[in-house]
Amino acid sequence: MRYVIIGAGAVGGSVGGRLAEAGQDVVLVARGAHHAALREHGLRLTTPDGTRVHRLPVVDGPEALELRPDDVLLLCVKTQDSTAALDAWSARPVAGGGTAGELLPLVCAQNGVESERLALRRFRHVYAMCVWLPATYVEPGVVSAGGAPYTGMLHLGRYPSGTDATATAIAAGLEKGRLLAPVVPDAMRWKYAKLLANLANAIEAVTGVIGEETWELVRRATAEGATVLDAAGIAYVGPEEQAEKRGDHITFDPASGVERGHGSSWQSLSRGTGTIEADYLNGEIALLGRLHGVATPVNDTLRRTANTFARERRAAGSMSVAELTALIDAATTDR
Structure with a gap:
C-alpha cells in the first residue's frame, strides 16, 4: 500500500x-x-x-x-x-x-x-x-x-x-x-463534533487569541452550532465520549521543545493565501441554519469577518477581541 x-x-x-x-x-x-x-x-x-x-x-x-x-x-x-x-x-x-x-x-x-x-x-x-x-x-x-x-x-x-x-x-x-x-x-459523527470545535478557528484567526479572553465568544459560537445540528437531526459525538476515547493519548508538553502553533485558519491568514476555510466551518452552520430555520448571527459574523481578512490579506490577529465581540453583538441585536 x-x-x-x-x-x-x-x-x-x-x-x-x-x-x-x-x-x-x-x-x-x-x-x-x-x-x-x-x-x-x-x-x-x-x-x-x-x-x-x-x-x-x-x-x-x-x-x-x-x-x-x-x-x-x-x-x-x-x-x-x-x-x-x-x-x-x-x-x-x-x-x-x-x-x-x-x-x-x-x-x-x-x-x-x-x-x-x-x-x-x-x-x-x-x-x-x-x-x-x-x-x-x-x-x-x-x-x-x-x-x-x-x-x-x-x-x-x-x-x-x-x-x-x-x-x-x-x-x-x-x-x-x-x-x-x-x-x-460513524466517522461523520466524529467529524461533526470536530466541526463544532473548529468554529473557534475564525476567532483565533482574526484576534490571535484562544484563551480566557475569548471563552465567551467560543461558547456562543459552539452553542449556536450545536443548536443548528440538533435542529437538523445531525448526530455528533459529545464531550464525554470524546474525552473517554482520547484520554491522554494526545497531549502537548511545553518541555518537548516543540512550540504550540496557531490553528489552521490563523496559518492561512499569516501566509497571506487569500483564502480561508471559514465558509466550510462557520459557513456550514450558517447553511444548515438557513435550511432548518435557525438564526446563526454569531457564525455568520465569524464567517464574514474571516473571509474579509483573507480577501484583503489583513494580518492574522489584528482585530481586538472587543471589536469582534461588538460586531457579533450588533448582528445578534439586529435579528
Whole structure:
C-alpha cells in the first residue's frame, strides 16, 4: 500500500513523515515554494521525540505521478481547494487500467464535512477521517507536530457510513507511525463534533487569541452550532465520549521543545493565501441554519469577518477581541 498525500502541509506533512518513519511507502504532493523545498531539502518534521529529515518522492500534481492499484489517496488540502484537487486526481489513469475515481480509495483528512460529498461525486470509494492532530506549517519544507505520546488520532470509516477491509488496512499502516486510527462505522459523527470545535478557528484567526479572553465568544459560537445540528437531526459525538476515547493519548508538553502553533485558519491568514476555510466551518452552520430555520448571527459574523481578512490579506490577529465581540453583538441585536 502506498500513501499519496495530496497537500503535504501541516497535517499532510505530519502524517507523511510519521508514515515514512514507520517504513511505509509515501509520496508527497505540494506546490510552489513548499514543493521546491521538499524536493531540494526533504521534509523536516519536528515532533517531541526529535527532528528528522525525510527524503521522500514529491510531485506537484497528478501528471507527475504514475498511479498504482495499491495507492491510497489522502486528501489533506483545505476544503476550499477540494474541488480542484478532486477534479485533477479522479480522472487520472491507474496502471493496469481504470481511473483513480473508479478504483482508488480516497480519504478526506480535512476539517469540515463538505469534502466527502464533493468526493463522492467523483470517487466510488470515499472515506471520512476526523483529524485530531496539532500541527504547524513552519516554513516551506518544515512542519512541526507537538502531540505526544501519539502525534494524532484519526477516526476513519467509509462515507457515508460503515467500515471495510480497506479502512482497516489504511488504519494499520497509520498506526505503525505513532498515529492512532480507530476504524468506526460513524466517522461523520466524529467529524461533526470536530466541526463544532473548529468554529473557534475564525476567532483565533482574526484576534490571535484562544484563551480566557475569548471563552465567551467560543461558547456562543459552539452553542449556536450545536443548536443548528440538533435542529437538523445531525448526530455528533459529545464531550464525554470524546474525552473517554482520547484520554491522554494526545497531549502537548511545553518541555518537548516543540512550540504550540496557531490553528489552521490563523496559518492561512499569516501566509497571506487569500483564502480561508471559514465558509466550510462557520459557513456550514450558517447553511444548515438557513435550511432548518435557525438564526446563526454569531457564525455568520465569524464567517464574514474571516473571509474579509483573507480577501484583503489583513494580518492574522489584528482585530481586538472587543471589536469582534461588538460586531457579533450588533448582528445578534439586529435579528
